[in-house]
Amino acid sequence: MKHAEGTDDRAEQSLRRADLMARLQRGDAEACRALLNDIGPSVRAFLRRRIAGAEDLDDVYQEVLLGLYEARHSYQPGRPLEPWLFAIARNIAIDYSRRRWSRARWEELSAEPPEAIAETSPEPQPDLQEALASLPKVQREAFTMLKLDGLSLDHAAARAGTSVGAMKLRAHRAYKALRDLIGGGK
Amino acid sequence: MTVRHPITPEQRHSAIVDHIVADLRPVRPRLSVGLRLALWLIVDLIVAAWVTAHSRADLSSMLHRPDYLLELLFFGGAATLAAHLALRSAVPGLALSKGETGLTLTLALAGIWLLTRVPIKPDYPLDTFVRTGLPCAFGTTLFATAPWIGLAWAVARNAPLRGFISGMLVGGGAMLFSFAVMRVECPVDEPLHLFTWHVAPAVLLIMVSTFIGGWLLRFRPSLKLTPAHS
Numbered sequence: 001m002k003h004a005e006g007t008d009d010r011a012e013q014s015l016r017r018a019d020l021m022a023r024l025q026r027g028d029a030e031a032c033r034a035l036l037n038d039i040g041p042s043v044r045a046f047l048r049r050r051i052a053g054a055e056d057l058d059d060v061y062q063e064v065l066l067g068l069y070e071a072r073h074s075y076q077p078g079r080p081l082e083p084w085l086f087a088i089a090r091n092i093a094i095d096y097s098r099r100r101w102s103r104a105r106w107e108e109l110s111a112e113p114p115e116a117i118a119e120t121s122p123e124p125q126p127d128l129q130e131a132l133a134s135l136p137k138v139q140r141e142a143f144t145m146l147k148l149d150g151l152s153l154d155h156a157a158a159r160a161g162t163s164v165g166a167m168k169l170r171a172h173r174a175y176k177a178l179r180d181l182i183g184g185g186k
Numbered sequence: 187m188t189v190r191h192p193i194t195p196e197q198r199h200s201a202i203v204d205h206i207v208a209d210l211r212p213v214r215p216r217l218s219v220g221l222r223l224a225l226w227l228i229v230d231l232i233v234a235a236w237v238t239a240h241s242r243a244d245l246s247s248m249l250h251r252p253d254y255l256l257e258l259l260f261f262g263g264a265a266t267l268a269a270h271l272a273l274r275s276a277v278p279g280l281a282l283s284k285g286e287t288g289l290t291l292t293l294a295l296a297g298i299w300l301l302t303r304v305p306i307k308p309d310y311p312l313d314t315f316v317r318t319g320l321p322c323a324f325g326t327t328l329f330a331t332a333p334w335i336g337l338a339w340a341v342a343r344n345a346p347l348r349g350f351i352s353g354m355l356v357g358g359g360a361m362l363f364s365f366a367v368m369r370v371e372c373p374v375d376e377p378l379h380l381f382t383w384h385v386a387p388a389v390l391l392i393m394v395s396t397f398i399g400g401w402l403l404r405f406r407p408s409l410k411l412t413p414a415h416s
Contacts, residue, residue, distance in 0.1 A: 022215075025212065025213050025214075025215055026212050027210055027212030027213075029207045029210055032203075032206060032210050033203055036199075036202075036203045044195070058195065058198060061198075061199075061202075062198070062202055063407065065199075065202050065203075065206065066202070066206070066407055067407035069206045069209075069210075070407045070408065071278065071345040071405060071407070072213055073213040073214065073215060073216055073343075073344075073345075074215075074216060074276070074277055074278060074345035074405075075215065075278075076215060076216070076218060076277065077215055079279075082279075083279030083280075084278045086279070087278035087279040087347060088345070088347065091405075092407070
């Protein structure tokens, strides 16, 4: 009996959400707010099973809500909302994990600390601060944010007002220049 | 779109909702999969009608042969099913039916199997082989262009989440259709010619379409946001 009631509740909830989504497509702000408030906890619970870490979860949650909004034209009125909703949420979560993995790989590959190079070199080495000061401003900023402040690429790029790709390039050039300066071009 | 950094998840949620509501514009839901498929078939029919008007001289006699008719039916059916799957793949949450996918593959393979009913001519002179083949490879590409563009456009206007699969299905639909049309246009039934100048370019172009799909068709949300924690 309880099971049947639960099924009825879910069916009713699904119908209500589908109706709110159709109204959202027509530009109804009240329906939009009601729908996002209604699906918010379900989306968060869904993402919690896929994303580790509160900070990442918050970022992905934002991306999912914005992604759902941006893909609203692709929802076909009259169909259940949940398969559409969770397909998009799953896709964004997978994308995020993939981006994070490749970023971690890149950071791991480029993690050769200039200090280590300096320690193993037999020649007298210039001070890191001095070497940093000789870099162009954008490269210095990239190195400082990523290696000294410990920011992620996304955060550093957002703070510098540039793309992740450009930030990678700046950091790569900074590492190369520092390696040349500290390691004597070896 | 920039989202500030409220402290609690609830406040953060409210901030996102406020931004979305502020940006809210009405949108027209996309046409249903069936209707878009019907529109795509109209494009195909126009191409097919043009090709039939410029087709092989023996077409009327060939149309009395059941194996030839079956071949056209198989490739045409597989093209329609592949296009249907491509359009479904662009709607989040719509699963690709295993039965429909299996039927598409079965029809395409059965059509290819029927191509082998004519014996191979081993004494084909190379220059004749190339001279008669190149226009067929070109035709296979040409007749797939309008169906490919139409289908890719219809898919991209939705929200395809798996770009490579959508690209492969778009390529499959367009190339299978083009293949069927080329069987009407080209008077050569010899298998070596068909496999080299019809099947091989079609397979190559499906591969190209797969990569284009992963690169261009895939839905990527473009609204910018600042990370929740910085």
